[in-house]
Amino acid sequence: MSARRPRPVRKPVARTPVWVAPAAIVAGLAVLVAAFFLIRWYVTPLPPPPLSSGSNAAVVSSITSLPASEFDAVGPGTANNLIKPITGAALKGPNGKPEVFYYGAEFCPYCATQRWPLVIALSRFGTFSGLQTTSSSSSDVFPNTPTLTFRNATYSSQYLDLRAVETTDRDRNPLQSPSASEQQLVNSYDPGGTIPFIDIANRYAISGAMYSPDTVGGMSWQAVADALKDPNSTQARAIIGSANLITAAICKATGDQPGTVCGGTTIQDLEKKLG
């Protein structure tokens, strides 16, 4: 009688520990997130260095003292007429003058675009102080679009008042807030929340930019100011064209005052186009 041979014992197979797959997923995600931040850092352009106070003043002086012949030579230029007639109680400033209300933000490239013609147009009716050069966000579309900011600006005019609200700085940190009545204007005439929003005495409203930020993309502030002196430049046709349309809308609100600005053929023709 032979002894029964023992059955071969199956060698135990080591199983992968249960934590390995989840840990691999977490590690993979961490690597991906780090790679995304690296890509973001690599593709984000550096903001331009700020101008010295002298250079800043030169840019502001240049664009706020353009000759009337320049405005007449450009006419509507290549501006996209976004000016819409609105109805409502006349918007007036603290002294009873027609008020222009601007609502935007420093990070916003379209606000950066629209400030150029707005400053130029308003400068024909009064004087600014405290205007500073800046640029839109480095991390948004059309990064570092050169512009000016209303953050610390004051405006004086015998024809109209300006109220400007920059809601955030170029890094999107909160900056200024509209009053309740100003917020109501935004809600009423800019229900989509588009910025920049400009209300001209509750007679006209503009939501968005009247030309593409590409027009001034990559340029220095001084280069933009210099380009505006040539009525045939792309920048002048877009920016001064927009400024002329805004000027015509303001003239409608001021009763065509002053005559030296509003009485010319260029502005009178544009006023007819506004409706």
Added chain:
Amino acid sequence: MPRLQAAAILAGVAGIAVSIYLTAVHYAGFVPACPVSGVINCEAVLSSPYAVIAGTSIPTSAAGIVWFAISVVLWARPRRNLLLAWSLLGLLTVVYLLFIEIVLVGAICLWCTAAHLLVVVLVLIAVGRR
């Protein structure tokens, strides 16, 4: 009910709640309760063109409601392969949304991150479950 299964269902319900909040904020036009500091900025993300499903006006968070709701249903009667496939879909979507937030928008939305973390939790439970 096993603890992991209960945890997954809980995470799914939390994900539905977060997604409903983001969808409601979108349609109401409110700014979500969210700090703005450096790269943290919910408004920048939620007001970007990527906050809606391409070619529609439907917020991405609405798709989140659907994904989490289906996850809860699947976890109620779990089948391993189905859960793994559904989780993989969620994980790939989260990676794509992270790419949009970090690389294209350059901002992080905390509410969106909460939803992403809940997706990752569900994925980890599905993968780690024997």
